[in-house]
Amino acid sequence: MKFHHVPRLLKLALPIILSTSAITVMQIIDAIVLSRHSSEAMAAIGPAGMAVILFQGFLFGTAGYAGTFVAHCHGRGDEQGVHAATWLGIYTSLAAGIAALVFAWPIAQLFLLAGHAPLVAQAERSYFLVCMTCSFFPVFGSALTGWLSGIGRPVIVTGVTFVSFAINALLAWGLVLGELGMPRLGITGAALATVSAQAMAAFIYLLLFVRAGGFGNATARRLDRQEFRRFLSLAMPMGLRISGELAAWTLFLVVVGRLGTVELAASSIAFRINGAAFFPALGLGQATSILVGHARGAGNDGEVPAIAWQALAVCEVWMLAMAALFATASEPLMTVFAGSGPESASIIATGSLLMKFVACYCLFDAANIMIGCVLAAAGDTQWLARTFFVCTAVFLALLWLLDWIRPDLVAEWTLATLFVFATAVIWSLRFRSGKWGQIRVLRGAAELST
Template identity: 75%
Template sequence: MKQRLRFNHIPRLLKLAGPMILSTSAITMMQIIDTIVLSYDSSQALAAIGPSSMAVILFQGFLFGTAGYAGTFVAHNHGHGNPQGVVSSAWLGIYTALASGIVALLAAWPLAQLFLLTGHAPQVARDEQTYFWICMAGSFFPVFGSALAGWLSGIGRPALVTAVTFISLVVNALLAWGLVLGEWGLPRMGIAGAALATVTAQLIAALLYAFLFARSGGFRNSAARCLNRVEFRRFLSLAAPMGLRISGELAAWTLFLVVVGRLGIVELAASSIAFRINGIAFFPALGLGQAAGVLVGHARGAGRDDEVPAIAWQSLAVCEVWMLLMATLFATTAGPLYAIFAGNSPESAGIVVTGTLLMKFVAVYCIFDAANVMIGCVLASAGETRWIARTFSLASAIFVALLWLIDRTMPGLVAEWTLATCFVFCTAVVWLLRFRTGHWRKIQIVRGTADI
């Protein structure tokens, strides 16, 4: 009986995580499809998709993290048995998406000009610039979708998120093939076609989420729709640090790719593909983390804080098994995996050779990344967003400073990837130590239970 109780949260975790894993894996597939299609266009476009797509997510990451944190409020209110609070929380995310979409639209073109200063090859820099500004201009759609996906996940209906995600995946795949390579009578647009395909797919997803929210009566609920400025400020005080943490992490990895890109097109393309392949492991782990976060939200909203440690450790155990399997796959099949992405450009052979080396680094840091994902999601759902943002900002600053030092004194692919692996390991240790302190117990999300 004791043995059964020790793992009592795993069945609930897997039941909830299944649709979330499929959803996050679909995001990976969208990126992988774009990368494969662009490999048939040019090696410059293949190299450019890495930094530019990460830069898009860097800026959108803050918006995603802030608007998507509405899902944490939803989960806590759902656990607390407050249906009106659930809808009001969803509207907090919607209002955040509206404001952030306007800001992103205005900032898209000016920010895109920064790619011309990276020191990358001229055509690569122009491709990076094009992809970035098109995706940034359409930021409202994925951020709005993130807010309502959080609403569905928070009330325990992630299967609908999966359905919407896969529909958008199909739209992206078909449009990317047509617009990048000029198939089916469509113009050949290269990397601009990939960006337009992505934005269109995100638009379709946003419309589907809006339809589901309307069906639930969310738009008709005038009390929930009325913006409570005090509650909105309270929401932003917890959500904005979460957005900053996500954008800070993405900033560190975007700068990493920018620095690697200074070594050459082969090194940049191989590193970009490494991140794409790593997504095969990372995004299912993220789905597990999101499921664990929902369970934590339900438990804390219902006043069952003593369940949270068991949820965290059991979720981490499941995620670690997954990551060990992926690490073994990456270490033993790196060559065949890279051959799928390298295309048939003159640089393809060099990309495969370089990538085979990089996948050994990816295999190692996957093992540590399990704690980064799972414990990070648990801490965030428990309300530790401010501490997470402060700590990760410091860690990222140290990482970037050391990366700059390596680039100036002894630039090389092995040295830079070694530093990246150490960065993942150190942050994993920090999250684990913080969770063990139990400080998260002092923070309450549901209004009226305690003061934040």
Template identity: 70%
Template sequence: MKSNHIPRLLKLAGPMILSASTITLMQIIDTIVLSRHSTEAVAAIGPSGMAVILFQGFLFTTSGYAGTFVAHHHGRGDAHGIRSSAWLGIHVSLVAGALALAAAWPLARLFHLAGHEQEVARNESIYFLICMAGSFFPVVGSALAGWLSGIGRPVIVTGVTFVSLAVNALLAWGLVLGEWGLPRLGIAGAAIATVAAQFVAALLYLFVFARSGGLIDAAARRLDRAEFRRYLTLAVPLGLRVGVEVAAWTVFLLVLGRLGTVELAASSIAFRINGTAFFPALGLGQAAGILVGHARGAGKDDEVTAIGWQSLLVCEVWMVAMALPFFFAGEPLMALFAGSEPESAGIIATGALLMKFVAFYCLFDAANVVIGCVLASAGDTHWLARNFLLCSGVFLLLLVLIAALSPGIMAEWTLATLFVFATALIWYLRFRSGDWRNISVLKGTA
């Protein structure tokens, strides 16, 4: 008789949903505030926000994979392995933060080559530059949130998330619009608010880790080069997979931006609204991944299949519940973000149509998210990276052909929906095959 893993999943999922949703919630807050500032700023936060997630997504996915190592060691009952795994994520964060700081300015200049209107490109460049320069904070936060989740203490992650969201909301309102005696900085204020909130979250995580003795544990802190290489061998492909996915959607937005500011703004808002469905689903997927890590670490591979399918069922129920308002209430949802600029009516009308695409592909995205997380936690990161690279390459090639031969928002969004469906089907078939059983995460496991 198969075990029911849903109660454990839901217990873990609530805090992890909040953690996974942090960045998109911050960008939703920024979008709402910026809609009171200018249409150009709202249009800009779509591509620039996706670009931030593109680079930071690779970095904090790589550092956050520490949570998978922690979960496997937790399943084994290895206390030293748990703390050492957390330090693997911190070491990655230190390197990643320095690289992001060095790359921030040259990468920000690329927005001026995208062919967008001058004011939109300027806003894109500013937002990206500030957020990228502060990348160390969300990256180290991801590593330590992974440590807490892996040992079954995600409630602390919830508390840190609430604090960081409050900091972001207050500072964004003050710095974007010049309230409470603060300077009116527009989109730069939104970026500063986001980085400040991530800084506060990182400090809180480091405080909790220090209280546990993690910072002064010299044995755990010492870098084991062989284990670090093993960690990177599994974590970097997963980071690349996430990076390639976000890159594909960033290019998608950049191509849409050539159709006009209204089309870009509507698509940007549609992605922000879609985040309210996607990131909670990602939290469910990450919770499923933790359960998989505990099971595999304890040598209970037979439980993994049941964890995967039960988690997918829960996620599908969530996605259906979100798809209904997306489909039937697209116009009022878009109106929340469109502001009162002269272009707002066009943005709302276009966005309401796009929300129907979002509602449809949400139904398939559940498999993308949950099965992808389960396979990653099982250690199947190389297969995920290779196959997503291939799928994304096909998607971008077709997107470029459509943009060159018959550009139009309907054709491009139809292609995007087919892309989501195709990857979901491929992930499903891989998990069903059971080939992930032949991969080990920790040394000495099969």
């Protein structure tokens, strides 16, 4: 196989990888700061943070799908379509922000029913409530990130991401621990630091879009109801698939949390460390999506398989390196996040075992990420959503049975690893079938595929 797409892929991917890695660093700093505050806060950040992304995942997954429309329009050379596609994401983010405000408080109360320790449950509720009520900012940012990435300008996204990262790091240190003359707010301070950084990023993206003429283009700004319905028919399954995946892992943490605070804290830290492998791979997947969108928009469907398999090969190399690190340096990695509390030794020992599972499923997650991104960029979102919900239902049913019959941390993590493996195989078989080629993202695209 000639890897002729790899240089173009890496050139596009590197800025996106830096952006997604900056998000990982932001989460790692939050975790480290919270570990200096209390073990309850450290345990709570896992389920609460995943629950925030669970609900926001549907919202910014739907709005962010505008980037796929943008990439297809850019591939066709349709500048008017690029702005119109971006506005589809903006209108979605406005509706999403209102919905999040309405549902934030009642959903937050569910943490009190999860069976976690009272202090952990209160911390989970506080973090979720602050982040969820401010959902408009990351969702709006997702729509405009899609615009910049879709037109092949991810370097700007990287710059904005690092600005927001710096704001989050500074505010987290001050608001969690009461440093720099700020009030000591614990996990609530971590949430406020996160939403402040997201709000600043959204404001910068807004200025960039205004400067590019996006607001001054009245024709593109006009809401085309038929196109909006078509957009939602493809974008909402993508959002549902993202939120479904996050639901699976959030519920996984909830079940693990029933085993005890040590097991929950160790699992939460393991997921945080896994972000060092996952987010760069996700950045590579997003870059692959852009190339697929450009190819399909230009009518070059024949290029898509080569793009997909070459990108997967690059991702597997990365995941192999990270799996080796996780397997051989699990204890030092866990020590960084475990803090110095009375339970830190138990958290390190338990987490070191869990990192072996993380190292194993990283190898399968490469196909999950890359092939999933390719199928989504090709417009195969409805099949992705339906199939993933079936897989998730089976996974959660088996997890519930384990928790009911014989709760065991190793058994539950083994099941999670098998779940990752199964979905990777299913996505790969779907892509090899070629059925994605029958789907058209843009109206009028059929005449370009000859």
